[in-house]
Amino acid sequence: xxxxxxxxxxxxxxxxxxxxxxxxxxxxxxxxxxxxxxxxxxxxxxxxxxxxxxxxxxxxxxxxxxxxxxxxxxxxxxxxxxxxxxxxxxxxxxxxxxxxxxxxxxxxxxxxxxxxxxxxxxxxxxxxxxxxxxxxxxx
Amino acid sequence: xxxxxxxxxxxxxxxxxxxxxxxxxxxxxxxxxxxxxxxxxxxxxxxxxxxxxxxxxxxxxxxxxxxxxxxxxxxxxxxxxxxxxxxxxxxxxxxxxxxxxxxxxxxxxxxxxxxxxxxxxxxxxxxxxxxxxxxxxxx
DNA sequence: GTAACTGCAAAATATTTGCATCCTT
DNA sequence: AAGGATGCAAATATTTTGCAGTTAC
Numbered sequence: 001x002x003x004x005x006x007x008x009x010x011x012x013x014x015x016x017x018x019x020x021x022x023x024x025x026x027x028x029x030x031x032x033x034x035x036x037x038x039x040x041x042x043x044x045x046x047x048x049x050x051x052x053x054x055x056x057x058x059x060x061x062x063x064x065x066x067x068x069x070x071x072x073x074x075x076x077x078x079x080x081x082x083x084x085x086x087x088x089x090x091x092x093x094x095x096x097x098x099x100x101x102x103x104x105x106x107x108x109x110x111x112x113x114x115x116x117x118x119x120x121x122x123x124x125x126x127x128x129x130x131x132x133x134x135x136x137x138x139x
Numbered sequence: 140x141x142x143x144x145x146x147x148x149x150x151x152x153x154x155x156x157x158x159x160x161x162x163x164x165x166x167x168x169x170x171x172x173x174x175x176x177x178x179x180x181x182x183x184x185x186x187x188x189x190x191x192x193x194x195x196x197x198x199x200x201x202x203x204x205x206x207x208x209x210x211x212x213x214x215x216x217x218x219x220x221x222x223x224x225x226x227x228x229x230x231x232x233x234x235x236x237x238x239x240x241x242x243x244x245x246x247x248x249x250x251x252x253x254x255x256x257x258x259x260x261x262x263x264x265x266x267x268x269x270x271x272x273x274x275x276x277x278x
Numbered sequence: 279g280t281a282a283c284t285g286c287a288a289a290a291t292a293t294t295t296g297c298a299t300c301c302t303t
Numbered sequence: 304a305a306g307g308a309t310g311c312a313a314a315t316a317t318t319t320t321g322c323a324g325t326t327a328c
Contacts (some may be wrong), residue, residue: 015302017308036292048310055308066286069208071266095261113252115233115267120274123245124238127210127268128254135146135259154327156303157282175317194283274306 004028012062017055019051024064033068033076033095033104056128068104070129092126100132105134143167144200151201158186162194163203172207172215172234172243207234207243215243227248231265237273 005024008018022045026034038053056077059065066087068076078095093108144163148155161184165173178191195216198204205213216233234248251265 015307017301019309040278049292050294050311051309060307065270067210067212069210069212069268071208073208073212073214074208075212077270092252096256099263103223107257109257110228110254111256115249115252115269117269117271118246118248118274119237120277121269122234122269123271125270127270129208129262129266130260130262131266132253132256132260132262135257138261154282158284188317189286189319190284275322 008064012064014058014062019047019055020058023052023055024059027077027079029067030137031039033106035074035076035079036076047062068106069127070097070131071131077084078104078106079109094128096130096132096134098137099131100133100137103134141167147203151203153197153201155198155232158190159192159197162186162191166204166218170244172181172217172245176213178265207245208266209269210270211235217243217245219246219257233267233269235269235271237271237276238270239272239276242273 002021003027007020008015008024014020023039026039026042036052037057040047040049040054056065060067060077063080063127065077066080068078070076092112093106094110094112095104096107097104107130112128115123115126117123140263141160141164144160144167146156147163148159153159164180165181175191175195178195179186179188196206199206199216202219204216205219206254209218213273231247231251233251234243235246235250236243246269253264254265256262
């Protein structure tokens, strides 16, 4: 497990540091997406605010994680699939935000649908966020 | 000034004030969406920051405008169609953000597609934001 | 006249930058 | 040893709150 984290960092030409290992570990151990605040307050560790900002930014630039925009203006971050690299994301999956537990998930198996745009518009990326009740809360 | 603007405010039980008329006028005179900053700096008028925050919040609560989440964490606001009311939006249209001019539009004619979710998930609202090049920039 | 709205000041949050120090390679 | 990463302090930026004065109805 620790090896996996180090490998991800090395593969992206990032030096392996404590903060990066721990923050990346949080993402790997958790299926849902994390907001900046979630990471800062995460149990056990206390991260410097600035380090979290910079680490997240670095991870996004390297394509290790991607952002999920939500209606409440709180940006969440989630792991990218393996085929993401260098800012070029291939995350054609949708995102699900649970109104009950508040968690945000990547539904990797649900592909973004084709959207028929009016004449003249060209699409380069489609972002879909579904709000509702998740599997776990719906029991 | 504009009767239409006053009517919208009255219909929503809001008192007709100068700020509200002007800010609502901005939305009516402009097809794209506006961010908080756009309104504050809008030519001609200088609005108090706080008034803009409170006016936008009021308009959203009343269902006069709705928010559009974007990947860059800048919330945009756009007029709702007539059938929106009291926080309950029927805006089943998609949003388009142009990478060239930066404008965000509501594509009212494009309906959000049905998304087939995994078993157990229940959807209450679907938000679709398409990024690309808009009609105007694509000429 | 009353309730609601505005705008100023200031508090509370959030984000960015500079820099000296420490760690990874 | 050299370059990059960290963490503290502080500068900016953003959003919220309190309150007194003003305005709409």
